[in-house]
Amino acid sequence: MIDLKYLQKNFDEASAKLVKKGVDEAILENLKELFATLKSANATLEEAKAEQNRMSKLFGEYMREKKDITKLKAEVNAKKEEIVELQATARKAQEALEKVALAMPNFPDDSVPVGANEDDNVEIKKVLEPREFDFKPKEHWELAELNGWIDFERGVKLAKSRFSVLRGESARLERALINFFLDVNRQRGFEEVCVPFINNATMLQGTGQLPKFEDDLFKIDGEDLYLIPTAEVPLTNLYNDEILTAKELPILLTGYTPCFRKEAGSAGRDTRGMIRQHQFDKVEMVAITTPHQSEEIFKMMVENASDILTQLGLPHRLVELCGGDLGFSASTTIDLEVWLPGQNKYREISSISNTRDFQARRAKIRYKDGKKNVLVNTLNGSALAVGRTLVAIMENYQNEDGTVEIPEVLKKYM
RNA sequence: GGACAGUUGGGUGAGUUGGCUGAAACCACAUCCCUGCUAAGGAUGCGUACUCGUAAGGGUACCGAGAGUUCGAAUCUCUCACUGUCCGCCA
Incomplete structure (x- = not known):
């Protein structure tokens, strides 16, 4: 698998290399976008999970102090629904990326001669x-x-x-x-x-x-x-x-x-x-x-x-x-x-x-x-x-x- | 193929009344301290991946894999894989 971070940061350089190997630049553009999509999907998902974890931790305290948990429970449940959706989005992004990334050939060395066959x-x-x-x-x-x-x-x-x-x-x-x-x-x-x-x-x-x-x-x-x-x-x-x-x-x-x-x-x-x-x-x-x-x-x-x-x-x-x-x-x-x-x-x-x-x-x-x-x-x-x-x-x-x-x-x- | 048992960090190995355990302890390893050598002792650090941040430091996920129950799972349920033992078969 090629280094996707490198592809993202140095797109022109990376695509020039892969074009030498006969890869269509449009596929690379697509790959770069899929990578970015996945990243942001994961970021929002992780943020939501962090919040859920925080709330769940409170349960322990509430129970010990015998506080009422019904309100907290309702909040967490709402968050959970949100997470399910975010998860689906992230998963789709992941699958789409993998499909393209695993089919992407390696970069040739700079010293490799140019040629078709x-x-x-x-x-x-x-x-x-x-x-x-x-x-x-x-x-x-x-x-x-x-x-x-x-x-x-x-x-x-x-x-x-x-x-x-x-x-x-x-x-x-x-x-x-x-x-x-x-x-x-x-x-x-x-x-x-x-x-x-x-x-x-x-x-x-x-x-x-x-x-x-x-x-x-x-x-x-x-x-x-x-x-x-x-x-x-x-x-x-x-x-x-x-x-x-x-x-x-x-x-x-x-x-x-x-x-x-x-x-x-x-x-x-x-x-x-x-x-x-x-x-x-x-x-x-x-x-x-x-x-x-x-x-x-x-x-x-x-x-x-x-x-x-x-x-x-x-x-x-x-x-x-x-x-x-x-x-x-x-x-x-x-x-x-x-x-x-x-x-x-x-x-x-x-x-x-x-x-x-x-x-x-x-x-x-x-x-x-x-x-x-x-x-x-x-x-x-x-x-x-x-x-x-x-x-x-x-x-x-x-x-x-x-x-x-x-x-x-x-x-x-x- | 059948029966039973198991699968936790580099290794050994706790943790199975669900929250304070991403994980004790020991070993190994790294850096430092002490001791003239040697032996021994002490301090600190020490999983992986992704991610936010100049950094310090955060976040998420992972206790064989996947799915489920739950506000919350290494801990409960299911499926699968692998390992061990016994049986069967066999070069």
Whole structure:
């Protein structure tokens, strides 16, 4: 959630930021007004309640002194009726505000490039040269078929489209990658955690998936529970509604989880292969930091993810997302895109974001800075998406006959 | 899933004849004082959110969550959640 006080006090500045992210200024104007309405509604309500409390206190005295209370009672009852109305008004204002505020995306950082969509993203640098092939490189699904690595049909049979089954060596490679990622992250200082893959609605709201993106989530029927779309949700919300101490920070977490996404709205995109599945494995990094620490940690996280790709010998590039392509919760995001020779292009394999205090405000994660409670900064990033790494290995390490070499660093994990 | 018990501030834990308890006490923590070190002692402070105020200092709400009874609820009623114990089931 954005800082509504800031929006109110510096409206022009705030709206300029959000326009960069593609938010209509009229909605912001509306939000500002709703906030002001709520404030004044609450003020009058609280005043009325204060009066009622004062009168109620008198009852005790009156009773002890055996005074007549009928007049006082009549007064309080009148006040009560007034309060009921004021309460309804305040409640309506509250609901109206929440509806808009929870759907409002985060402010982008000033340094974020202006742009409408992914075409305006800015490449920062390339790492490793793509390999020269003396044959036409195949796409991963062809290789998967040749090697018997992925069983698309039976995945669909078991669940539905966009599910698949890994078999034999590919299944072991998947497991090796998870272990490799976790080990690297741990060496960087991330604590490994193993969390529930199902979280409740409050947690999903904390990290920003709810209420706006309910359609992208698998919900458990009849329960207040959802399959997590990313480990960012449980890892960040580990500290939901907590007040940390300054010396605990930064907290660095890493965890492997499967991720479940409905992929609503991506019909027809990446229908072949396992680039876009309803269930995929991912190893995630999450950092809980002070505002002062977050820039540095962010850089470290980007470096870490890039380093993993380098260790795997996978050519990739770093891309800074423009305002229009930035996710809902992010202030700034750097994507890592891995080179896929079969597709002849770079594809996203990791996305690392600083959400500043946006998630912290929703999830009520604070720390004690002296006497004051201050919202933390939360960061998240993949290190890495496992399925897409598997795809990248297949395409980059393929031989002309369709066989695939195993990267050196993974051999000890197989 | 069934039965019973419980859910109070960072922790332990009072408070269940409704008002004087937003909450005793102890511990932890912070600042200060004293003691040459160490051990110990003393004073004060110490929940969260919103809100009014330059500030000092006020106001409102919160004793698992929600609803209700009442002039007034941590204290009474209902619903739900969670925890514990026993039973059932089970990797």
